Amino acid sequence: MITRDTIENSFKDIQQHICIALEQADGKATFQSDHWKREGGGGGITKIMQEGNIIAKGGVNFSAVYGPTPSSILKALGLEPADFYATGVSIVMHPINPWVPIIHMNIRYFEMTSGVWWFGGGIDLTPHYIDAKQAHYFHTEVKKVCDAYHSSFYPCFKPWADQYFHIPHRKETRGIGGIFFDRLGKDAAISKERLLAFTLEIGKLMARVYPQLMEWNSTLPYTESELRWQRLRRGRYVEFNLVYDKGTKFGLDTNGRTESILMSLPPLAAWEYEAPVAEGSPEQQTLEWLQQNPDWLTL
């Protein structure tokens, strides 16, 4: 029988595991830890890295909160009043070098005194410049983790990410996607023990796959024009996170800890009116892919 303490402790361990891996990969910056308490119950540990060798700004949040379920959440989820408990790890990394992609990972567990419980999470990549080979690598690694738990996971969670990370007003996806899932509970194809193991594997994948992408790309030379493009793509990242992202909305709406929620925003972002993109340029290729959203495993 899996208790919430088991889950909370293993999530805390995963936060630690990922931070060690990222510090090693960066080689310069270390995470600054902030322990915070939530009015109403629980709290968290926000770990922030700024101005590293490779990472410009990134956060690895852990939280475990509980108390009466806010009515806005009950309404949104269609649930009867009861106390809730939620724990999770949430990560966003913004690199200095435009050739290194932005990464996002989140795993979360939710339960209520009424007896409902579920896991949610995902991992996805937002390259400023899409490299088809690396996109293939990323999706292959994600699929391997999924396949080890259930054959339906990748085929179901990959399109879920495509849908979730779509930016309607730009008619493009935020990046090359990955997986996204929510409310995997009693009805899931695998047991609670296996669901926990699956979410932890996503955390370990993050600690493996992002250092690899850092290694491949962080020593590539870049120009001011490529930095400009990075800032514009980060602008799109801001648009997605502030307009559409449910985690951000939920956090801000429920009076969450603002600095922890908005650690996902980039150090510097730009907006230009109808930013010009040169014909046949790598920027145009990236834009086309974001509009087409091809299947990276078979491309």
Next chain:
Amino acid sequence: MITRDTIENSFKDIQQHICIALEQADGKATFQSDHWKREGGGGGITKIMQEGNIIAKGGVNFSAVYGPTPSSILKALGLEPADFYATGVSIVMHPINPWVPIIHMNIRYFEMTSGVWWFGGGIDLTPHYIDAKQAHYFHTEVKKVCDAYHSSFYPCFKPWADQYFHIPHRKETRGIGGIFFDRLGKDAAISKERLLAFTLEIGKLMARVYPQLMEWNSTLPYTESELRWQRLRRGRYVEFNLVYDKGTKFGLDTNGRTESILMSLPPLAAWEYEAPVAEGSPEQQTLEWLQQNPDWLTL
């Protein structure tokens, strides 16, 4: 009897009037015009200025659109199905020099074939560094325009702006406010003719008051540290516009022209985790004022 053509043409004239005043005040950049059509009826003229002497990035949008009212709008406004017509002018200016404030102005007219009609609008200032004297000047000028039309306008529309431009997750206002009003129609204290004249006066006020603020502040020297603060304050501007602003939300939700809607975003914005602010610094003074939101007329 005021027709929609009268209103549309006078709004178009105001756009022109403001653009001329801003070009003169900037002395270098000119507005680039984009005429666009809306699928379903109507269109607009977006005028953008970038990389001026004083203005880094700014837009003066005019639009006049019509057609069947989107169901999302009917629902939001609690109206019966009918065709709508809407015209307006919307402005945001982001200056280069951190001592020059950001300004926003909007005037709009809405009517439906069912017979309802109203005006809305406002003008408000977002200094990166608040200067109490200039805040007093701005509110004095705004109040004068209001008072010439009805004694209730400033006392009613000033707190409306305070409420509208509040950023709950930051516990601060976007700037020093100004006025905001919506759905001023048949029940308003003054006639339709006078309401139109009032909104046009707000446009003329914009063309007068912002060049004055540019003149006072645009030649003041500034440091890299002040530019950093400007980028952080622009970050808050982005947060307000993408998370809370109803015009932005409405535009994106109803498939509006994205590049025209998001002209309000700054050329460059920054986010730092718990950005440090020195004790007794002008940055801290500004933050305190944004948290307290004092009455600028009596301060």
